[in-house]
Amino acid sequence: MEKVGAMARVKLTAGRVEAFSCPADKTQAFLWDSDAPGFAVRATAGAKAYIYQARLSGKTIRLTIGDVSVWSLEEYLDPKTGEVITPGARQEARRLQAIIDQGRDPREVKQEITAADVAKREQGKRKTATVADAWDAYLKERRPHWSVLHYRDHVTLAQAGGETRKRLKKEIKTIAGPLAEFMPLRLSDVTPELMQEWAKRETPKRPARVRLAIRLFKAFLRWCSNEKDYREATDPTAASAKKMRDTVGASKPKNDHLQKEQLAVWFEHVQKIPNPTISAYLQCLLLTGARREELLTLRWEDVNFQWRGISMRDKIEGTRQVPLTPYVAHLMAGLPKRNGWVFSSPTSKSGRLAEPSIAHRRACAAAGLDGLTLHGLRRSFASLCEWLDIPGGISAQLQGHAPQGVREQNYIRRPLDLLRVHHDKIEGWLLMQAKIQFDAEAAPGSFRVVGGTAA
Known part of the structure; x- marks a missing residue:
């Protein structure tokens, strides 16, 4: 056994360790190695570990290599490849000594290596991020700023399909959304060429959905290009190539709307819909000119029968105040109060109407008005207002359109009472064309419709 000062050294072997x-x-004891200076085994009550001790800049530093049950004394190499299979504590001690001989602190070197490894892993993660990873992060961040319908569009356009759902008491399988095939891909794989081939396949099958998918995906790629986790792998122009736009083509303006002379037959068949909630909803949709989701998400707390007002959730302003006209008040007052939703449903998972379009299409087919959509009712409101010479700013404000022009934006402020004067006039004229007569002065829910069938 070799002694250096008060420090005894022996050649460490597996048996001695x-x-x-x-x-x-x-409290602790050391067994120092005679082959690698500063290398030792430290024993404490119930534990043993390999350590390395040396002097750096006039100070003694001690580093723990690892537990003797984890580290072997000597490294074990693969006899075929020569690669290290089991790390050796003695070799690790010599590596630490080489770092100290360079005048560097092994602890700082370890931190630098760790930071570099983290950065390398993060960079690799960014390069291998999938579209689905970024899409989920995008939806999570942007959802508070979107309407329910806009968020639902993002979900359905990217859904994988194949799920079983019930519709009209029948089980159906959902189909994959246009964007579903992009979800498993890496962001770096989404190129203009790839999207061009996709557009060629998808456009003939569902052109309107493909155009919507492109608009949403283009916004998504712009968001990715501004996020540190995804910008390196993103080509923000992938959904903007001219060839793809030419393939998809421009959307044609939709013209479905009700003519003045069609109001009577429309009301007649809508009032015959067996579900009174759907019937009331469709009539309110036409008479308010609201967006479909604004009315579907209306809660009882948003309706003020006393002061005849509705607080409508608006995608432009957040909320807007619109008048509660007499006939709309009558329809709403007659609805069952099952829960907090005005247009509730006992069978819907959300507790409110989910898909009134099916009943509307059937009523329109019976009335000879095929092709009239729910948004066509909103278009009808705006168009029919022209018969009454209603100021454009009035109908626009009732419908929640953004103010146009400097005067509308900055100077004109219309109180609810002023809107009510015009809205009551609009409703009265629409119902007159539909040959529906009623006592507008009666309390909501108490008057009876004279012409037509009450909803």
């Missing part, structure tokens, strides 16, 4: 222990009268 295993036999070494801490005396009962000490």
